[in-house]
Structures are given as structure tokens and as C-alpha cells.
Amino acid sequence: MKSKDLTGQQFGHLTVIGRVANRNGRPMWLCQCDCGKQKEIAGKHLLNGHTISCGHIKRDRNNSIAPGYEANKVDGIAVFLLDDKRKIRTDNTTGVTGVKRVRYRNGSIHYAAAITIAGKRYHIGTYDTIEQAAKARKEAADKLIPKK
Numbered sequence: 235m236k237s238k239d240l241t242g243q244q245f246g247h248l249t250v251i252g253r254v255a256n257r258n259g260r261p262m263w264l265c266q267c268d269c270g271k272q273k274e275i276a277g278k279h280l281l282n283g284h285t286i287s288c289g290h291i292k293r294d295r296n297n298s299i300a301p302g303y304e305a306n307k308v309d310g311i312a313v314f315l316l317d318d319k320r321k322i323r324t325d326n327t328t329g330v331t332g333v334k335r336v337r338y339r340n341g342s343i344h345y346a347a348a349i350t351i352a353g354k355r356y357h358i359g360t361y362d363t364i365e366q367a368a369k370a371r372k373e374a375a376d377k378l379i380p381k382k
């Protein structure tokens with residue numbers, strides 16, 4: 235059976251460089267992954283969507299890439315995978331000690347309360363308002379700081 239020429243075609247992160255020797259009677263293709271690695275992959279696996287990278291993507295299976303995955307990459311790096319809290323910025327502009335303003339990726343603003351007692355950092359929680367965060371911090375301080 236004559237197999238289709240896949241040279242130059244793109245399958246997920248892979249670009250087909252050219253045909254290589256069959257393996258187990260199956261047409262194999264040398265592919266360049268966009269992470270820099272090259273790998274020989276069965277044409278069947280490219281065409282049915284089974285293989286979409288050299289293997290650098292953990293869930294390298296059919297339809298495993300969430301919609302928007304490519305669109306959300308920055309300079310080719312899936313930065314949104316690096317921070318599971320999807321937090322892009324933290325600064326301390328609330329004027330309240332131990333309460334930080336946190337902007338989430340969706341643009342919503344939250345206030346994270348934290349406290350350091352005897353060198354140990356406690357994350358208290360994230361709240362919708364500075365007041366709630368400040369109150370939670372005060373309550374945590376009352377609880378955590380040993381009474382004289």
C-alpha cells in the first residue's frame with residue numbers, strides 16, 4: 235500500500251521532516267517537535283491524532299489539548315501552566331500589613347492575607363475585600379500569637 239506523503243505537514247507540535255524506514259511494516263516519519271527534539275513517529279499515529287508531540291506533553295493523546303492552549307502561550311511557552319493559581323501579579327498596595335492585592339488571570343482582584351510569626355509564614359486565605367482580609371488576619375494573629 236502506498237502511503238500518503240506527509241512531508242511538511244504539521245500535527246500538533248510536530249512538523250514532518252520526511253519519510254524514514256518502515257518499522258514493523260508501518261510507514262514512519264521523522265518529525266521535528268517544536269520543543270527542539272526530533273522523533274520517528276508512525277504515520278498512522280500522526281493522522282489519527284494519537285501523537286501530537288515528541289512526548290514532551292504529558293497527556294499526549296487524542297483531543298487532550300484544551301481549547302486555547304496555543305492561543306494562551308507566550309513566546310511559545312505555556313506560562314499558564316507554570317502557575318496553577320493563574321496569578322499574574324502580586325503587589326502590596328493595599329496599605330494594610332499582611333494583605334496583598336492579587337490579580338487573577340481573569341482580571342478579578344482579590345486580597346490575600348498572610349502573617350509571619352516567629353519566622354514561619356502562614357497563608358490565611360484570599361478574600362474579596364481588604365476589610366475581610368484584614369479581619370481574617372487579625373483573627374489569625376489572635377489565634378496564632380501566644381498570649382502573654
Ligand SMILES: [Zn+2]
Nearest residue numbers: 267269288290
Ligand atoms: Zn517536544
